[in-house]
Amino acid sequence: MSNMTSATSPIDQWEKEEYKYGFVTDIETDTLPPGLSEDVIRVISGKKQEPQWLLDWRLKAYRHWQTMTEPTWANIKYPPIDFQKIIYYSAPKLDKDRPKSLDEVDPKLLETYEKLGIPLEERAVLAGVAVDAVFDSISVATTFKEKLGELGIIFCSFSEAARDHSELVKKYLGSVVPYSDNFYATLNSAVFTDGSFVYIPKGVRCPMELSTYFRINAMSTGQFERTLIIADEASQVSYLEGCTAPMRDENQLHAAVVELIALDDASIKYSTIQNWYPGDKDGKGGIYNFVTKRGKCLGRRSHISWTQVETGSAITWKYPSCILQGDDSVGEFYSVALTNNYQQADTGTKMIHIGKNTKSTIISKGISAGHGQNTYRGGVKINKGADNARNYTQCDSMLIGDQCGAHTFPYIEVKNATAKMEHEATTSKIGEDQLFYCNQRGIGMEDAINMIVNGFCKEVFRELPMEFAVEAQKLLEVSLEGSVG
Amino acid sequence: MLEIRNLHVAVDGNEILKGVDLKVGAGEVHSLMGPNGSGKSTLAQVLAGRETYEVTDGEVLFNGKDLLDLSPDERACEGVFMAFQYPVEIPGVTTNYFLRAALNAIRKYRGEDELDAFDFIEFVKEKARVVAIDNSLLQRAVNDGFSGGEKKRNEIFQMAVLEPKLAILDETDSGLDIDALKIVAEGVNKLRAPDRAIILITHYQRLLNYIVPDAVHVLVDGRIAKSGGKELALELETDGYTKIAGQRAAVETEKV
Numbered sequence A: 001m002s003n004m005t006s007a008t009s010p011i012d013q014w015e016k017e018e019y020k021y022g023f024v025t026d027i028e029t030d031t032l033p034p035g036l037s038e039d040v041i042r043v044i045s046g047k048k049q050e051p052q053w054l055l056d057w058r059l060k061a062y063r064h065w066q067t068m069t070e071p072t073w074a075n076i077k078y079p080p081i082d083f084q085k086i087i088y089y090s091a092p093k094l095d096k097d098r099p100k101s102l103d104e105v106d107p108k109l110l111e112t113y114e115k116l117g118i119p120l121e122e123r124a125v126l127a128g129v130a131v132d133a134v135f136d137s138i139s140v141a142t143t144f145k146e147k148l149g150e151l152g153i154i155f156c157s158f159s160e161a162a163r164d165h166s167e168l169v170k171k172y173l174g175s176v177v178p179y180s181d182n183f184y185a186t187l188n189s190a191v192f193t194d195g196s197f198v199y200i201p202k203g204v205r206c207p208m209e210l211s212t213y214f215r216i217n218a219m220s221t222g223q224f225e226r227t228l229i230i231a232d233e234a235s236q237v238s239y240l241e242g243c244t245a246p247m248r249d250e251n252q253l254h255a256a257v258v259e260l261i262a263l264d265d266a267s268i269k270y271s272t273i274q275n276w277y278p279g280d281k282d283g284k285g286g287i288y289n290f291v292t293k294r295g296k297c298l299g300r301r302s303h304i305s306w307t308q309v310e311t312g313s314a315i316t317w318k319y320p321s322c323i324l325q326g327d328d329s330v331g332e333f334y335s336v337a338l339t340n341n342y343q344q345a346d347t348g349t350k351m352i353h354i355g356k357n358t359k360s361t362i363i364s365k366g367i368s369a370g371h372g373q374n375t376y377r378g379g380v381k382i383n384k385g386a387d388n389a390r391n392y393t394q395c396d397s398m399l400i401g402d403q404c405g406a407h408t409f410p411y412i413e414v415k416n417a418t419a420k421m422e423h424e425a426t427t428s429k430i431g432e433d434q435l436f437y438c439n440q441r442g443i444g445m446e447d448a449i450n451m452i453v454n455g456f457c458k459e460v461f462r463e464l465p466m467e468f469a470v471e472a473q474k475l476l477e478v479s480l481e482g483s484v485g
Numbered sequence B: 001m002l003e004i005r006n007l008h009v010a011v012d013g014n015e016i017l018k019g020v021d022l023k024v025g026a027g028e029v030h031s032l033m034g035p036n037g038s039g040k041s042t043l044a045q046v047l048a049g050r051e052t053y054e055v056t057d058g059e060v061l062f063n064g065k066d067l068l069d070l071s072p073d074e075r076a077c078e079g080v081f082m083a084f085q086y087p088v089e090i091p092g093v094t095t096n097y098f099l100r101a102a103l104n105a106i107r108k109y110r111g112e113d114e115l116d117a118f119d120f121i122e123f124v125k126e127k128a129r130v131v132a133i134d135n136s137l138l139q140r141a142v143n144d145g146f147s148g149g150e151k152k153r154n155e156i157f158q159m160a161v162l163e164p165k166l167a168i169l170d171e172t173d174s175g176l177d178i179d180a181l182k183i184v185a186e187g188v189n190k191l192r193a194p195d196r197a198i199i200l201i202t203h204y205q206r207l208l209n210y211i212v213p214d215a216v217h218v219l220v221d222g223r224i225a226k227s228g229g230k231e232l233a234l235e236l237e238t239d240g241y242t243k244i245a246g247q248r249a250a251v252e253t254e255k256v
């Protein structure tokens, strides 16, 4: 990335060429040419009718990003990304460009939906069929919104929030993941296109699982998503992100940022099922998922819980973390990460204990099959003032076959002698004994593997909302298909 | 029902079974005895289809079919059941769930309807009573944290549920207290049927007081050294294996 700062950088070149593409005159166009510059950021911000402060914030991030280099510490390998070849703004596809019906959709994709048991109407939506042709999603969404509105809950797109709830957004945006945080988060801060915003007012318990899934129009918010969730005092919310259906996307790089803020006695539960296209059997064409997710337990007795089931993407780089700032606050991380074929995952969490009597739990289950590489990277930091902090970490890896790998990098930093830390880690090959035991009872090889893997993940699945848990199980089954010869 | 002819089995090039011949008819109970390391479990595992063991010679017919040609799960579906000497733990998978999956796999293979969770609970109630296995055990993960005796009893329970044609019990009696032993024996006796064969691998004549075998075989160093009626077990109890092993050795030397 060093050429970014040099005088004859590709940006300059691209800027010279922009007239050729009619950039300036054709500012109304829905898709910008590839490449990144301050002008591109201005266009994005303009299209979203953002307040000036937000544009300034984006530009600050962009200028900082230009001084940064891509991190190389993760245990993943991929060819260099050319950030000037990426298109940073493209309006949602028009209905006329979408498939008209399921008949026009890749049968392979439909087969997978079928296996996952996704209802017919939803399959169409997921496959990108023009929504109006399928069912009236807008009315479903509107009903939800009305109900939430009565409770004072704000649940809308990020762009909408930036316009209509500018003060709230301004107060909290970047307060957990600063614009300068890391290479991908900084890039996201400069160019994010949309995402979700949630605010739960004092004392309100959100009566339903909030889910990106219902916000069908937000499904194509694309590669630089920004999510901000604020739970005010004594409020509660459970948020679901993603879905089990494999999401195809032409964008190879995804760099989302999610920020959670929990005030006194508030509780946020954030569950993710990520199943982006992992690439074909040889690892070609999959998505790179470089995400920054962090929650701040700002208030006393606040509670943030991350649960993730990661089966997709060619490369996953993701560490949902908690900053336990309020006294007596609690952070949790439950994760299942599965890598098959040539997938690579470097994932884990960071728990930063600042307040007194703070408590964190980390349960990580990594499953590698095929040539998959699975890395757990976890950090627990107990600050000086964090009296009586407690952490429990359990980190288990399972290998299926002998060409895959599992790696564990726990980092622990304790600056307060009253801390109590417990760490357990296991790595096991999927037991030949266990498989044989199942086979001997009549259970075939694939079913046996599914059963053992599901059993292995149980502690995490238990944390998922009921429906999600069932889907997650099926998803693992589909993802493991063909993992044994 | 089961016919083993000249079975040779090796692990990593070491021959463990060196020509085993054994015939077990429908409705019969055979007891297989022999010193530690003589190959009893190996024989059981080979019959169940464990891949670690390489069959270098011989054949096994099960109801006229070439058993060695089938995968382990196919053998199970054909009615072969093995109670493991060391039952395996499967964390996170409840015994009920596991066993229903097993039962349904077998039923499906036979072209029968699968049982849903409710039918299954009804179906196993009676079986659980027979082997006096506590319902709470069935809701726990398979063998996870079970005591030695509970694991063995769980094997017999599974056998009762799956109703195999050929049951091979590998030292199911060891590690059981006297009451549990009676319960297990009762479970096995209940299963005795004209169309079912049972092979009991055991070190103790005691079990045979409860389950009276039709034949007793002694496996020594990978071969059946002696076969006889139930009295043979009593003889072994007093004389031990050395006498038979000695006879065998003598035969070997003569051959050379």
Ligand SMILES: Nc1ncnc2c1ncn2[C@@H]1O[C@H](COP(=O)(O)OP(=O)(O)OP(=O)(O)O)[C@@H](O)[C@H]1O
Residues within 6 Å of the ligand: B011, B016, B034, B035, B036, B037, B038, B039, B040, B041, B042, B043, B052, B085
């Ligand atoms: N997987 C294996 N790898 C290497 N050697 C093996 C393996 N399985 C069995 N053996 C060897 O084969 C021989 C027979 O073992 P086996 O378990 O069949 O004996 P057994 O008659 O069941 O003994 P016991 O009465 O102690 O249960 C032993 O010497 C054992 O070490």
Ligand SMILES: [Mg+2]
Residues within 6 Å of the ligand: B040, B041, B042, B085, B170, B171
């Ligand atoms: Mg044995």
